Amino acid sequence: MPPTEDASLTAEEALVLDGKAYAERFGVSLEEAMRRVTIMAGTSEQIEAIQQEFNQELSGAYFDNSNNFGLVLRLTGAEARQQRRLERRAIKRDARQERRDARRSERQAARAVDRQGRRITDAELAQAEQVIGSDVSTTVRFVPNARSTRRAALRAIERNGRQIKELLPASQSTGYDEKTGEIVVAVVGTENSVAEATRSQLATLLGVPTRVEYLAKPVGPTAARGGTALQNASGGARCTAGFIGYDSSNRPGIITAGHCEKLAPGTFTYVDTDGKRYNLITDTSSVVYDSKRDFLFLRFPTGLTGLPQFIGNKGESPRSLTGRRTLASTEAKITDGTPQGSWICFYGVTSSPTYGQGCGEVYWKYIDYTHPTASPGTGPSYYATIIGPTTGLRCGPGDSGGPVFAWQTAFGVVTACSENSYNAGKDSVLYYSSTDAAYAAGYRLAY
Numbered sequence: 001m002p003p004t005e006d007a008s009l010t011a012e013e014a015l016v017l018d019g020k021a022y023a024e025r026f027g028v029s030l031e032e033a034m035r036r037v038t039i040m041a042g043t044s045e046q047i048e049a050i051q052q053e054f055n056q057e058l059s060g061a062y063f064d065n066s067n068n069f070g071l072v073l074r075l076t077g078a079e080a081r082q083q084r085r086l087e088r089r090a091i092k093r094d095a096r097q098e099r100r101d102a103r104r105s106e107r108q109a110a111r112a113v114d115r116q117g118r119r120i121t122d123a124e125l126a127q128a129e130q131v132i133g134s135d136v137s138t139t140v141r142f143v144p145n146a147r148s149t150r151r152a153a154l155r156a157i158e159r160n161g162r163q164i165k166e167l168l169p170a171s172q173s174t175g176y177d178e179k180t181g182e183i184v185v186a187v188v189g190t191e192n193s194v195a196e197a198t199r200s201q202l203a204t205l206l207g208v209p210t211r212v213e214y215l216a217k218p219v220g221p222t223a224a225r226g227g228t229a230l231q232n233a234s235g236g237a238r239c240t241a242g243f244i245g246y247d248s249s250n251r252p253g254i255i256t257a258g259h260c261e262k263l264a265p266g267t268f269t270y271v272d273t274d275g276k277r278y279n280l281i282t283d284t285s286s287v288v289y290d291s292k293r294d295f296l297f298l299r300f301p302t303g304l305t306g307l308p309q310f311i312g313n314k315g316e317s318p319r320s321l322t323g324r325r326t327l328a329s330t331e332a333k334i335t336d337g338t339p340q341g342s343w344i345c346f347y348g349v350t351s352s353p354t355y356g357q358g359c360g361e362v363y364w365k366y367i368d369y370t371h372p373t374a375s376p377g378t379g380p381s382y383y384a385t386i387i388g389p390t391t392g393l394r395c396g397p398g399d400s401g402g403p404v405f406a407w408q409t410a411f412g413v414v415t416a417c418s419e420n421s422y423n424a425g426k427d428s429v430l431y432y433s434s435t436d437a438a439y440a441a442g443y444r445l446a447y
Contacts, residue, residue, distance in 0.1 A: 008307075008309050008318045009317050009318065009319045011128075011132060011322075011407075013125065014312065015034050015037065015038065015131065015132065015407055016030070016034070016120050016124045016125065016127075016128050017120070017357075018037050018343075019034035019037055019128070021345065021357065022343050022359070024392070025343075025388070025389070026066075030124060030127065031127050031131065034127065034128055035131055035136045036069055036343070037407055038131060039088045039136055040339075040343060040406065041406045041407045041408075042091075042409075043086050043088050044325050044326065044338075046086055046087070047061070047071065050140065051073070054073060055151075057075045057146075058073065058074075058075060058076075059075060059076055059146030059149055059150055060074040060146070060177075060178025061073045061074070061178055062178045062340035063339050063342055063343075064141075064341060065341055065343070069138055070138045070140065071086050072141050072142075072143060072179075073141070073142050073143070074143045074178070074181060075142060075144055076144075076147070076149055077145075078144050079144060080144060083140060084139070086137060086139070086140050088136050088137065089135055090135050091132050092133070147209055148181060148208045148209065150178065153176050153181070153182075153206075154366050156183060156206040156207055156208050157174050157175075157206075157366065160206060161174065161291065161370070163205055164202070164205070164206075167198060168185055168198070170189055171187045172186045172187065172188060172215060172218060172219050172369075172371060173185075173186050173364065173367045173369050173383070173385075173431070174186075174367065174368045175365055175366055175367035175384075176365055176366045177211075177340070178365065179341075180209070181208075182208075183206055183209070183210045183211075184364050185202065185211075186212075186214075186215055186364070187214060188215050188216075188217065188218050189214050189215075190214060191214055194212050199212055213422070216418075217418055217420075218418065219371065219416045219417060219421075219429060220371065220416055220417075220418070229270070230254075230260070230268045230269070230270065231269045231270075238260055238264065239257060239268075239400045239401040240256070240348045240349045240350075240398065240400060240401045240403075241256055241270070241402075242255045242310075243255045243321060243446070244306035245438060245446055246443065246444050246446060247283060247286075247443055248442040248443070251299055251300070252300050252446065253280070253297050253299035253306075254270070254280065254297070254298045254300075255413065255438050256298065256400075256401030256402075257294045257295070257296060257400045257413050257414065258286075258287050258288045258289035258293075258295045259289040259373065260400055260401050261289075262289040267279050268282065270304065278301055278304045279301060280298040280299065281298065281299040281300075282299075283299055286443065288441070289373075289375070290369075291369045291370060291374050291375070291376050291377040292368070292369075292377030292380065292383070293377060293381070293383070293433055293437040294369075294433035295433060296401070297443055306446065307446075308320060308321045308445075308446040309321060310347070310405065311352075311403075312347050312403070312405060313345075313347065313352065313356055313357040314352055314354070319408055320408055321408060321447040322447055323408070324410040324411070324435045324445055324447070325338050325409050325410070325435075326338070326435075338365075338384065338411060340362050342362040343361060343406065344359065344360070344362060345357045345359040345404070345405060345406065346399070346405070346414055346430060346432070347403055348395060348398060348399020348400070348402040349399070349402065350396050350397060350398030350399050351394045351395050351396050351398075352399075352402075355394040358386075358388070358393040359386075359388055359393060360388020360392070360427075360428075361387060361388065362384055362386060363384075363387040363429075365383075365384045365385075366380075366381050366383075367381055367383035367385065369431060371416065382436050382437040382440075383415065383432070383434070384434065385432075386404070386429075386430045386432065387422060387428070387429050389428075390419055390427060390428045393430060394419060394428070395414070395417035395419060395430050396419070399414050400415065400416075401413050401414060410435050410447075412432040412433050412435050413432060414431075415431045416430070416431040417429065
């Protein structure tokens with residue numbers, strides 16, 4: 001039978017799990033890690049507002065995950081500006097939550113066993129409850145004298161995508177680094193394998209600061225291998241389900257990656273926990289896979305329902321989805337609720353059952369995804385990347401379409417990855433398509 005709502009992880013349990021991954025990566029205490037995770041996941045409206053305030057001179061915005069944690073805005077102006085505060089208000093329990101807690105108390109013994117299996121202690125849960133129930137904040141710092149605006153860089157990427165590919169045929173993507181204000185072209189090759197003359201041509205073409213980053217091997221769509229939650233009609237593997245959502249007629253279904261259908265057309269089958277199989281209905285108008293977005297909606301047939309939940313780690317109960325994070329970029333308004341440096345994770349049914357959730361920092365954004373299987377697209381880009389140590393970011397075939405998230409917030413679905421390919425093989429790179437791609441097409445998440 002489908003999971004019941006009471007079977008989902010509590011907000012405290014989910015926060016402990018994500019906080020532990022962050023604490024291990026950045027060498028901070030679990031309490032500090034949880035405080036930072038809630039700030040990054042719970043301040044999107046403030047971040048969008050402050051970026052819009054400085055839109056004309058904004059070069060970049062990112063979270064600094066060092067000991068001096070905070071949000072940093074790089075501006076082209078020379079004016080020194082006073083620091084501000086970014087505040088995530090305490091989340092108070094409402095009556096509905098109290099009723100849920102009362103029902104969950106009936107499962108307390110079973111949950112205690114679950115927690116031991118995931119190494120969650122009562123003390124850690126108490127810490128998480130205190131963090132969630134308290135106001136937490138961090139600094140907003142302004143860095144002046146940036147060389148160019150983000151708007152100029154994004155326009156350069158939009159105008160010159162074809163010329164970049166002709167100049168660098170081995171390029172995998174072109175994005176923007178908000179920490180340095182550079183356009184970044186990721187190519188397959190060894191360090192400095194792109195000639196200096198070619199790099200100079202690239203800089204002249206784009207007219208803004210640029211750099212070339214090297215990947216040891218190509219990125220590729222992560223579709224079609226054993227164990228996936230979305231099978232073909234004969235039981236073979238295809239992709240991972242992302243999030244439950246609705247179409248414009250309020251019909252429920254699964255939001256996942258469009259290349260799962262584009263590269264291997266056919267019927268998708270969902271297998272329930274009791275073994276019953278349901279053939280999902282592909283909304284052909286929703287199938288999009290190009291250089292700007294990767295999206296697919298699979299509608300539920302009669303008899304299949306869904307809950308606003310998703311799997312976030314191996315061996316854990318589902319998480320309740322409570323919201324989404326935007327990644328929007330248009331000519332009229334450039335906003336971004338997902339600053340570079342944000343700590344986010346993904347789950348894929350090929351890699352995650354063995355290695356657990358994969359986590360890393362948001363890196364290159366506003367990406368023109370130039371993989372040979374992706375057709376040229378138009379309009380704003382909904383792609384971004386996560387880069388993290390390979391020890392904590394494993395990915396492979398079958399993970400496509402899986403949920404990309406932080407805590408209980410949806411960010412997007414998995415498009416492609418390359419393990420051991422960045423920073424002398426120490427890091428992996430994962431590309432994801434924002435949930436904005438679904439909303440722009442008239443679909444929405446269930447939460």
